[in-house]
Amino acid sequence: MSIIKIVYKLKGVKMKEKLTFFDFCSGIGGGRIGMESAGLECIGHSEIDKKTSETYEKFFKDNRNYGDLTKIDLKKLPDFDVLLAGFPCQTFSIAGKREGFNDNRGMIIYSLIQIIKEKNIKYFLLENVKGLINHNKGQTLKTIKSELEKIGYNLYIKVLNSINFGVPQLRERVYIVGFRKDLDNYNFEFPEEEKTTYTLEKYIDKQNNSELDKNDETFNKYLKNKYNSQKNYRVEDILTWENSVIDYRQSDLRKYDGFFPTLRTGRHGLLYIKNGKLMKLNGYEALLLQGFPKNIAEIVKKDNFFTNNKVLSQAGNAMTVNVITKITEKLLKSIENTEKRYNGKLFG
Template identity: 40%
Template sequence: MYSVAQVADMLGVSKETLRRWDNSGKLPSTRNPMNNYRFYDKDQLRQFEELRFIFDDSKRPNITPDHAYKTIELFAGAGGLAIGLEKAGLDTVLLNEIDKNACDTLKANRPHWNVQCGDIGKLDFTPYHNQIDVVTGGFPCQAFSYAGKKMGFEDARGTLFFEFARAIKETNPKLFMAENVRGLLNHDDGKTLENIRSVINELGYTLLEPHVMKAIFYRVPQKRERLLLVGIRNDLAGLVKFHWPRPYQKIYTLKDALKAGELFPCHVPTSAGQGYPAKKAAVMAQVPPGGYWRDLPEDVQKAYMMQSYYLGGGKTGMAQRMHWDEPCLTLTCAPAQKQTERCHPEETRPFTVREYACIQTFPDDWQFKGALTSQYKQIGNAVPSNMAYELGLSLVDFLNRLCSEHDVQPAGMPVQQTLKFG
């Protein structure tokens, strides 16, 4: 059985949409006679192609590296992606990040990692030529489109995507994996993604169809979506197929993130966190679990929303209180800002740093450096570690089959020299 909230999250629609489908007969619900709550039988969901995975009860394969596969990670942030790749068995030989606090976080947690802190544009990757299996990272999306023109490698110069592409050109990895916001699909009417594809093609790589991953399907108690781009070197592209991570059938909730259970052996550790000003706290105290500004008295709505009250759109991010029995909304870089509030389900306050980290599935012992605002930003920008682990397994699976079925050699030994910024 699946609740209304679960089915809404799985299909990526609102609860209001499900109510309309219920009334129209497209997806009728069943009422629980004990509490009158609506739910859906599993078989009702067979009609949705994107949910076919919940009927796959086959055993998940045990994927471990057959060789020591080498990776370079760019725009590494606080290490969410790196943690997952490490757990999957990949050997990251270089991480680059420009934010000093994020670099301090990486170094404090993994002193043995080769963390290069500084401007990627000043980093020379040529010593790693043919020494790397995978280049990964989440480059910030910047517009570099010219209307009606497919741009080449040099045209992208001055953007951070150019630096990501340059690292690929200088290292010549077997494949690369980049993550970004879902909005990149339609950024600048699709021109940005079209030009990214043309640059990748010029470098000698085949870009697979961009893939949107919903974190809730990969043991992450958060309604987060990321766009994944995978490119395979042309001489290898037709040899084996890349398989995206297989979704899990269970969806975890905020309770799973912050209380001992399957995701974490202990309750969330105590830590520092931001608070609300008294006036805002008085408003948020009136919002029920799972509610938002529309659940406030009308006079309070108008006083709190001000001009936004009269604007169009749902404005569902305002005055939001989370619910224990649902995944958390996507975490932002600032937990208390008015447009994207994420209030604790019971206490009238934003989530603490450690609560933020648990919702992003960082290990409990992963420490964050810098001021409180910087720690929130590092966590909010991260790839959820559990989702990163599943991506790592897909990379390992591809490389295993590539090497075993086609006698492709893994990358060479780690580079001994230390890279220096120019």
Template identity: 50%
Template sequence: MINFKEKISIDEFDGKRFQVRIVEAENDNKAVLTHYLHNIHNGVSKYYKDYALIALSEYISYKQEEENIQIFEEEALQQLLFEVENVPFPTPKNYKFKFIDLFAGIGGFRIAMQNLGGKCVFTSEWDKEAKKTYRANFGEVPFGDITKNRIKKFIPDDFDVLCAGFPCQAFSIAGKRGGFDDTRGTLFFDVAEIIKKYKPKAIFLENVKGLRNHDKGKTLETILNVLRNDLNYYVPEPKIINAKDFGVPQNRERIYIVGFRKDLKINEFQYPEPTNNKVTFKKVKEEKVPPTKYYLSTQYVQTLINHKARHENKGNGFGYAIIPDDGIANAIVVGGMGRERNLVIDHRIVDYTPTTHIKGTVNRDGIRKMTPREWARLQGFPDNFIIPVADASAYKQFGNSVAVPAIEATALKILETVKLI
């Protein structure tokens, strides 16, 4: 990991005025340098070059100061270029289209789009742990808070598709028409603002299924009104897509919203049909017995049993669930009963010695949590996807991610419709 300073001075030429500003927060210098190196062989690099060269000089200065070595700009550039290109998921050499990746998480959209021949020219994600995972796999540090104008100014002018899995927020539309201005203060407003300025050929938005009924349907109604009327995009009715229909054993429903710039004369779109590739948990189960730390203690198992019984007595269906090898997992989510709704039975354990501080002993029924790698597979991430963070962060990241195969199947339809592939 490159250890840049938190702040760098940047000379910015704006017409005839020469300004100096400080780029702060969220290691934007790392982002601009890796974005520059990722695009060093194409015209997109021009959007990052001036800032990247300053960041490079800061890096050289830091290395000399901290390690007492002589390092030259060309050597540093080659070293860093190797670091950004020698990753599990490099950019396709002969890419067919360009896209940007907003609210990128750990790169589920990016894997899908790169699989189809896409080149990512800008990415943003505010979570620091997610950034670590993103960089480990793509060699690129995402820019930070996309609500900040200093971040938005790095977006290149020329890209074909905007991808965003933006959070769901309520809008202030009481007594209003539910238009562009009514979304101010929400993250969708920033997405809409970017669409308005850059006018990509196509947009691909993903959100939780609950968006359909959020705020009694007003939220989705406003989003569609902004896209269709304020931004002038053809937007077919959104569709709920289930990941289990696209080759992963997870019952995960998400709403997909796609749109096409109206001057492209596109007036129909067909979402992908479910595949016949039905799989079960057995396909994603760990090949070897997982470490003992994933097995529940006897006391915790009993707590779950008691908790479920209390809810059943109240007529509720809430509680833990054990997924059989020939079954399909519940949606993996962050918090609540996210992991407990996806327990499994694994009798391969032979050493019951606790490896973490637990109350009671390791249960003898083989009940364990799924591992982060199993969650990765449930979302369609390939096994060469690096997980460089602790388990707690990994569960959060995969729980928040998109299901790659479902995204890829839909993206294929979008790209075919726009004739980008």
């Protein structure tokens, strides 16, 4: 039987076919798809942005949005096994300098910690930008670790790059996996990263008609700035870079072969060369680069509710599906191994 169907008998854990999870700071549901792909069941989500929440509902036909997690009545929150959250990277400049939990209760991470504590969550998976590692000279992460350990959790922390998990996108994120200490030491291991060569054709929308005119004033202006002018970029030459990816900014132009740079929520200056044309990355393609399955990504092409810029921004803020799936599979494997130690065999 697959590990996603495991039955386990740990202290305080009821026998069941599937683990349940709650999707906090859900965005458009990349994390949800990742956990569901590993066999877990979503029982609710929390998202405060109206447009993002509307996208989530269209993707999953699920309106169980509990809204602002800092205002949720925990008595009305259903019980669940795993907490999932891609919490926002707020300004933690004074984190660690304050004394006590209450001084920081307005920050999202501390609201999540409160939920973990009050709901006595068994496991959690948190995601944030790589910059969290060194933010405030490492004090921010140190404070978060301290608070989570203080309420009784063993932590595993690692930076993983999406490009090594089946999608051609450079995207480094820090992942924090937590296990409640009374449930034994799980000896959790993060999934191994695998170097892969990609064929961009799989991620390109053949119906994409968002072409950037080669005479575009802004694009040509950027080519002539003091940084790019040193490299003597010419539009005629760039158009010969078939299947290459271009990230053009006011500061410089960057060329990538076989993969995309990190998708962002703000400016969307990503192009790729196809048939000698400058093609703008569209929302459908951005979802594929985040590991969203085609049947969901295609929804944005069929529904007039979606605008290209909206989907690009929402995709840039999403978790990479593949990474979440692999981490969740490792979490399940760790639970399985612990159950073996308790019973001598998986279903003993």
